Amino acid sequence: MNSAILQTLCKAVIPLLLMTAIWFFLRGHNEPGGGFIAGLVFASAYVLYGLAFGPQAVRESMRLSPRTLMAFGLLLSVAAGLIGVFDHQAFLTGLWTEFETGFGKLKLGTPLLFDLGVMLVVIGAVNSILLELTEAGESNPQSQGEEAA
Amino acid sequence: MTAVHPLMVSLLTAGMLLAFRKNRWAMRLLSLAGGLVHLGISIQLFREPSGMLQLGSWPAPFGISFLADRFATMMVLVASIIGLAVLITSWIDVESREEKLGFHPMVHVLMTGVCGAFLTHDLFNLFVWFEVMLMASFVLLGLGEKRVQVSGALRYFALNLVSSLFFLSAVGLLYGWLGTLQMSDIAIRLAQTEERGLLLGIGALLFLAFAIKAALFPVFAWLPVSYPMPSFGVSALFAGLLTKVGVVAMVRFYCLLPADSTLQSFIIFAGLATMVVGVLCAIGQSTIRRILSFHIVSQVGYMVLALGLFNGLGLTACLFYLIHHILVKANLFLVGGIVHRIQGSEKVQECGGLASAYPWLAFLFWIPALSLAGLPPLSGFWAKLLVIRTGLDQGNFSAVGVALAVGLLTLLSMIKIWNEVFWKPLPERTEPPPSRRTLAILAAPSVALGLLTILLGVFAQTGIEWSDQAAQELRPQVVLLEEPAE
Numbered sequence: 001m002n003s004a005i006l007q008t009l010c011k012a013v014i015p016l017l018l019m020t021a022i023w024f025f026l027r028g029h030n031e032p033g034g035g036f037i038a039g040l041v042f043a044s045a046y047v048l049y050g051l052a053f054g055p056q057a058v059r060e061s062m063r064l065s066p067r068t069l070m071a072f073g074l075l076l077s078v079a080a081g082l083i084g085v086f087d088h089q090a091f092l093t094g095l096w097t098e099f100e101t102g103f104g105k106l107k108l109g110t111p112l113l114f115d116l117g118v119m120l121v122v123i124g125a126v127n128s129i130l131l132e133l134t135e136a137g138e139s140n141p142q143s144q145g146e147e148a149a
Numbered sequence: 150m151t152a153v154h155p156l157m158v159s160l161l162t163a164g165m166l167l168a169f170r171k172n173r174w175a176m177r178l179l180s181l182a183g184g185l186v187h188l189g190i191s192i193q194l195f196r197e198p199s200g201m202l203q204l205g206s207w208p209a210p211f212g213i214s215f216l217a218d219r220f221a222t223m224m225v226l227v228a229s230i231i232g233l234a235v236l237i238t239s240w241i242d243v244e245s246r247e248e249k250l251g252f253h254p255m256v257h258v259l260m261t262g263v264c265g266a267f268l269t270h271d272l273f274n275l276f277v278w279f280e281v282m283l284m285a286s287f288v289l290l291g292l293g294e295k296r297v298q299v300s301g302a303l304r305y306f307a308l309n310l311v312s313s314l315f316f317l318s319a320v321g322l323l324y325g326w327l328g329t330l331q332m333s334d335i336a337i338r339l340a341q342t343e344e345r346g347l348l349l350g351i352g353a354l355l356f357l358a359f360a361i362k363a364a365l366f367p368v369f370a371w372l373p374v375s376y377p378m379p380s381f382g383v384s385a386l387f388a389g390l391l392t393k394v395g396v397v398a399m400v401r402f403y404c405l406l407p408a409d410s411t412l413q414s415f416i417i418f419a420g421l422a423t424m425v426v427g428v429l430c431a432i433g434q435s436t437i438r439r440i441l442s443f444h445i446v447s448q449v450g451y452m453v454l455a456l457g458l459f460n461g462l463g464l465t466a467c468l469f470y471l472i473h474h475i476l477v478k479a480n481l482f483l484v485g486g487i488v489h490r491i492q493g494s495e496k497v498q499e500c501g502g503l504a505s506a507y508p509w510l511a512f513l514f515w516i517p518a519l520s521l522a523g524l525p526p527l528s529g530f531w532a533k534l535l536v537i538r539t540g541l542d543q544g545n546f547s548a549v550g551v552a553l554a555v556g557l558l559t560l561l562s563m564i565k566i567w568n569e570v571f572w573k574p575l576p577e578r579t580e581p582p583p584s585r586r587t588l589a590i591l592a593a594p595s596v597a598l599g600l601l602t603i604l605l606g607v608f609a610q611t612g613i614e615w616s617d618q619a620a621q622e623l624r625p626q627v628v629l630l631e632e633p634a635e
């Protein structure tokens with residue numbers, strides 16, 4: 001697909017999608033939202049980008065491969081859970097610290113880290129599915145699986 | 150050690166494996182190291198079951214509970230052994246392209262799902278582990294990207310999705326009704342309720358969901374079409390673990406319910422029908438893995454029958470059968486893999502002559518095959534004996550008769566494989582025989598599993614005592630309800 005309208009629209013919509021994703025991510029602690037949904041919204045920005053500019057452009061725009069993202073996310077989530085274990089509490093126990101910033105108190109905790117991990121896994125998973133499917137569709141679809149048939 | 154340690158190890162291993170995938174041997178060694186650590190932790194956990202753990206320190210029944218009791222730790226230990234065995238055979242068995250596509254991380258994700266399902270004490274969490282398992286197994290099934298594999302994977306996926314749907318609906322209904330999903334809490338609240346109709350309805354939904362996972366008659370169709378498709382190692386992993394997770398879930402849930410004769414007779418019937426249909430289907434098959442696949446169905450029937458008999462030795466028999474079956478069935482698939490490697494085919498007509506060419510392989514085959522059929526002194530004999538003994542104790546003679554007959558038919562099927570693959574004269578060989586190193590790597594896990602089968606047969610007393618203790622721990626969840634907790 002090579003549509004100028006879609007490509008122009010993308011430039012306006014993608015920042016909005018990314019901001020929505022971050023908003024979802026941050027509000028997810030006590031309200032509907034969180035890492036999973038934020039990841040899906042974030043990944044949908046890539047989907048849109050891929051539709052407008054093709055899968056190759058998505059690959060180039062990602063600093064890390066989808067699989068590396070998944071690996072980082074998974075390790076980050078488990079690590080966030082392990083912090084509680086090192087504090088002699090149950091796995092995944094949330095630990096919090098507070099900072100005094102100029103504008104008020106900022107609470108940071110391990111659940112945020114966990115959610116970030118989830119978000120990375122979701123982005124990685126959605127992107128790897130998306131890229132596999134679109135790239136398989138662009139190359140010759142008949143080439144695979146013939147030896148079995 | 151706590152209940153989540155095995156899960157953490159698997160997840161961390163999977164994460165690290167995803168991160169680097171260029172170097173084949175680095176991947177294999179890391180994967181193997183993860184498997185070994187998992188085994189070590191499982192052994193430690195089995196020796197000292199750590200009991201209940203509240204994830205994230207959220208109190209029960211609101212937070213998610215994990216329970217490492219004897220039953221769960223026993224199953225985790227057996228699963229860990231099978232996982233390790235498959236990781237070793239995968240060095241030969243799995244193509245390098247499949248390894249690059251993510252064979253190793255997916256095996257560890259699958260192990261996470263399986264062990265999570267064993268250890269969790271929360272019904273919704275169980276659903277999540279089922280999904281983790283389903284996702285990983287779906288990827289493993291389709292890794293080869295051959296058309297038959299993808300078609301097998303699709304059927305597997307479709308039927309398991311139906312099962313998930315039933316499961317999720319039942320979980321939703323149960324939560325709406327009782328307001329809790331923590332298993333012990335469910336048991337307490339169910340004992341206080343008088344609404345038998347609602348309980349039977351939800352129970353039936355859940356039973357159907359687990360029945361699809363466990364491949365009971367008449368919803369086993371996904372199993373024989375998908376298991377023979379991937380590489381032999383993956384087949385062995387699935388054969389050992391996947392259906393058994395369904396049985397374990399069934400056992401867990403059944404132990405929560407107040408005694409109910411309708412449900413009990415239904416489960417007994419389902420078990421008997423599964424045993425008979427599975428074994429009859431197996432007779433008509435012509436490839437090793439299809440024969441074995443139908444035997445999984447038939448053997449799961451024994452476990453469900455034992456669960457249905459429940460009282461007395463019933464539950465003990467079910468748990469012992471589970472352990473025995475996982476070891477034996479995975480081993481048979483591994484031996485099938487060696488046969489396939491040597492002969493280049495798994496169609497029984499095209500094989501032959503292995504008894505004279507590879508006598509040790511014949512021996513490796515006989516151990517699990519005879520154990521499956523239930524010949525003494527192997528583990529299968531004691532497992533079947535326990536089931537039959539329970540049937541006799543309860544005066545259920547039709548069940549006893551069916552169990553004996555199905556055992557005989559199982560033996561017939563094993564003899565068919567023996568006659569065709571091992572005894573019949575060697576067909577014309579086209580492929581060069583595999584190297585000694587190849588055979589040694591493929592045979593090592595099989596030898597270990599065979600040894601475990603023999604040990605479980607010779608020291609059956611210990612195994613039965615473990616199963617009995619596990620069963621006693623499961624049972625009080627029903628009895629304990631006399632005094633409802635706060």
